[in-house]
Amino acid sequence: MVVKMGTVWLSVGVVVLLSLLVTTEALTQEQLDFICSEGSSDQYYFAHPLSCKRFIQCDTSRTGFDMPCADYNCWNQDLLTQDYCSNVDCRPERCCCYVVGDPHYHTYDDNSIHFQGECRYTITETCFDPAVHPELTEFTIEGINYVDPNFNTGRSWPKEIYIDVFEMKFKLDQGDPAPGLAGPSGPPKAFKFVDDWELIFYGGGPIEVCNEGRCVSISLNDDNFIVFEFDFGVIIDWGEHRFTRRYKVNICIPGTYRGMLCGMCGTCNGDKDDDFSLKDGTYVGDLYDSSSWAVIQGMYDQIGESWLVPDPSLGPECQAPGGRRRKRQASSEQRDCEENILCDVIKNVEGVFGRCAASSLVNSEEYYVSCAIDVCSASGDEATLPEVQHEVACGIIETYAKACEEAGLGVFPGAWREVTDCPLHGCNAEGYNMRYNASMTSCPASCVNPSGSEQCASQEGCQCLAGYVRSGHLCVPRDRCGCEDATGGYHQLGDTWASRNCTHWYMCVEPNQIEEIQSPCGVGSQCQLVDGLWTCTDSIKTTEPPVIV
Structure with a gap:
């Protein structure tokens, strides 16, 4: 039974949030303070400007887990919307994993695997008997890493992502680089395999791809990341770091898959220790306590190699474990990086990220370690090394800034970019007709949407100069706009x-x-x-x- 009382929705025995009767009107801070506290018995906490989140305990008799309700974030473009908030359900908290840098696999259970493989590996996949769990959808997500010949550290980076689900196969690839690498790159590409890989999405409007009633929505978000959102709750983001131009992937899985997953991202079961296990279940985490960096790196290598996926297109070295991978320098060979100030900004509680560094909502230490590893294992001569180290540090700092923002602990982009000297690449390039703006609308005027919208949430980005609008990832005069086809694909004039x-x-x-x-x-x-x-x-x-x- 639900009873409406003024602007607050009441459910049996608990305040469930929440929205104004007129959903186009934003709630004030005073109204939110009331909603988040009145009658809530500490079941709410204030999480984001104009939002509340709710926690209660689920019935453990059915799940076997003591799980909080999902974080119901009831803000949309800084407005509470009744349709979203009134449809409240009790589910296990979701798990998220990301692969970033050269590369670092940040697991579902908040560990990191620093592995320099150059082949194809299982990032995450389902590991359960479908006869026992017919309600769950099986899927596999794999990734190929590569060594960028233009990056003199010779380290590997995420290159392509492969998804197998609903008896469909997808590939996520990198976007086209700007001429001369001066301006912003094109959006990432999505391919679907039929008899060969066919390009199905390259910017433009969102599309939906289905097979026998099971569907995935494919779109481009405000950060120029391609987003795969499956009808069973899995969300995959793939896109380019705005500073380093290296790619990262984020994967979020519904909590109903807790303990049903395996791969480099781990199990999503709340146990951090078993992330340090091989594919066959052998535990190698005791090596993590070693004081030798070489021993710890050897543990990471064992874990990564155990998840190798043979791929004939990558050559003979990628057909069996122990093949091609880059070796990091041992700690004794590192260039006295322990005191390197490039990464210190991440854990400095009195610095620009102070609120985030002091909070337990983001594991700042893991980001710091990833940053330090990248900086300390960078290579180059006396003239180029500082620039290379700065570039890899900015890549991790940018990822950290995004994590802080998503946790409601964000920092104004212009502030942290100025402090760290990590500018947004491409915005001010000559001839691209755009300039950096630390706080612009996330819905700028474009050829597809000529009017844009100032009502959307603000974000940092490359803003077109006066008289120009977005055409794909470029800015062009309005009379040079391209075309959007029936499938949502965008084409230049x-x-x-x-x-x-x-x-x-x-x-x-x-x-x-x-x-x-x-x-x-x-x-x-x-x-x-x-x-x-x-x-x-x-x-x-x-x-x-x-x-x-």
Whole structure:
């Protein structure tokens, strides 16, 4: 039974939040203080500007776990919305894992595995008997790491993510770099495997991909990360660090999967120790107590290698454990990094991240260790080493800043970027018609949405100059806008593209005007997927201008 009393919703025996009757009006701090305390018996706490979160204990007789309710965050663009908050359910708290840096696997249970593999590895997958748990959906998420030849430390970084679910296979790849690496990169790409990898999403509006009634929503968020949101609650974010241009992946799993997972991200069972186990269950965590960095790194290597996935495309060294991986320097060889000030900002309780560093909501020590490892194992000559160390430190600091923000302990971006000298890359590049703004709308004017919106939440980003709007990841004059096709894909002005199997060809001829054109394929051509796009190969293509049909 639910009874409405003024602006507060009451459920049997407990205040359940919450919204104004007119949901377009923001709640004041005074109103929130009342809602978060009145009649709540300490079941609420204030978590974010214009939001409350609720905790009660679930019925452990059904779950076997003593689980708090999910953190019901009732703010949306800084407004409480009745539709979201009134649909309250009691579920186990979700687990999140991320892979970042060179690379660091931050597990569901708040550990870190620092592993320098250069092959393909299981990041996370379900490990249960489907006959015992028919209510749960099986899935596998794998990742390929690579060594960037343009980065002189020679370390490995996340390159591609592979997802297997609903009898569908997806690949998440990196976006196109800006010419000369001066401006912001293009958005990440999503591919779906049929007979080959077909590009299905590259910016534009959100799309939905389904198989036998099971669906995934694919979109691009405000940080230019591609987001996969599955109908059973798994959310995957994949995108580029704005400073280092290296990619990271975030994976959040519903709490109903607690203890049902395995892989580099661990088990999501609340036990940090078993994160230091091999795929076969062998525990190697006793090595973590060693005073030798080489021994500890050896433990990380054992764990990582046990989750190797053979991939013929990566060569013979990636077909069995013990193959290709980068070795970090032992502590005795490190360049006296223990006192390096680049990473100290992360755990300084009196610094720009002070509130976050002093809070238990974010494991600042893990971020500091990841930062220190990257900085201390960087390589370069006397002239280039400081720049390389600064770059890798900024990558971890940027990830830490985001974690603090998500915990409601954020710092104004302009402040921490100035203190750390970690600017947002690309915004002020010559010829890109954009400038850095530490507090701009997250819904800027674009070719798809010419008016934009100032009502959206604020964020840092690259803001187009006056007279320019967003066209993909670029800023162009309004009369040079591109086109959005029926699937939500965005195309620059003048672009041509084919439908599946090249049955139709299209061209963006004017802003938001798509015309079907005559096929440019020559005699004897074959329609094939090349880099995920349908195109003509093995033929002499026509050189005449496109003909509108």
